[in-house]
Amino acid sequence: DVKVTQSSRYLVKRTGEKVFLECVQDMDHENMFWYRQDPGLGLRLIYFSYDVKMKEKGDIPEGYSVSREKKERFSLILESASTNQTSMYLCASSFTRVTKYEQYFGPGTRLTVT
Amino acid sequence: SQQGEEDPQALSIQEGENATMNCSYKTSINNLQWYRQNSGRGLVHLILIRSNEREKHSGRLRVTLDTSKKSSSLLITASRAADTASYFCATDGSSGYALNFGKGTSLLVTP
Numbered sequence: 001d002v003k004v005t006q007s008s009r010y011l012v013k014r015t016g017e018k019v020f021l022e023c024v025q026d027m028d029h030e031n032m033f034w035y036r037q038d039p040g041l042g043l044r045l046i047y048f049s050y051d052v053k054m055k056e057k058g059d060i061p062e063g064y065s066v067s068r069e070k071k072e073r074f075s076l077i078l079e080s081a082s083t084n085q086t087s088m089y090l091c092a093s094s095f096t097r098v099t100k101y102e103q104y105f106g107p108g109t110r111l112t113v114t
Numbered sequence: 115s116q117q118g119e120e121d122p123q124a125l126s127i128q129e130g131e132n133a134t135m136n137c138s139y140k141t142s143i144n145n146l147q148w149y150r151q152n153s154g155r156g157l158v159h160l161i162l163i164r165s166n167e168r169e170k171h172s173g174r175l176r177v178t179l180d181t182s183k184k185s186s187s188l189l190i191t192a193s194r195a196a197d198t199a200s201y202f203c204a205t206d207g208s209s210g211y212a213l214n215f216g217k218g219t220s221l222l223v224t225p
Contacts, residue, residue: 004156035215042202042218043202043215056211090157092156102147102162103159107155
């Protein structure tokens with residue numbers, strides 16, 4: 001079975017801190033994604049990566065950056081955390097273009113910024 | 115950008131009843147997918163239906179797709195308490211890589 005793991009289930013950070021969220025997948029998937037999920041807004045795409053060192057902005061990239069140095073690992077970075085970044089963060093991966101294949105999700109990281 | 119929109123937003127039924135959720139979308143698609151999310155967890159893929167398919171079954175799940183109406187429905191037959199979750203439809207986005215998710219239908223199945 002495909003496994004997508006995220007470094008933390010719950011995280012509490014202070015405003016202004018630099019925050020790293022890590023995601024690892026074990027199925028040699030090409031594509032990896034970061035979403036945030038908020039009540040009433042559903043899932044919104046922050047960034048995705050279709051290859052090592054490649055990244056593309058999603059719908060809400062402001063305040064975030066990403067890093068993909070290895071195929072299995074995709075990191076989301078909050079350069080200076082703010083309270084409006086309190087959210088559930090979901091990582092996902094897929095084999096190739098989603099015109100053909102489904103995405104596999106990690107369990108999520110619930111981030112609280114105080 | 116969110117393209118899919120589920121209806122209803124919330125649904126409450128009793129065990130043994132069928133649950134039907136609908137999804138409407140705006141632009142042409144290659145496929146439409148349904149996912150389930152248990153409270154506080156990640157999403158789990160349920161079923162993928164391609165644009166040239168009209169109906170697909172998987173266990174107690176039945177998905178239909180009407181591309182002329184830009185809509186899909188997910189039917190869960192003989193619901194169980196364990197089916198309590200949020201259900202999302204997702205369509206392939208313009209990039210071909212990312213998915214566009216709706217806001218979900220929250221299903222509550224009571225014993």
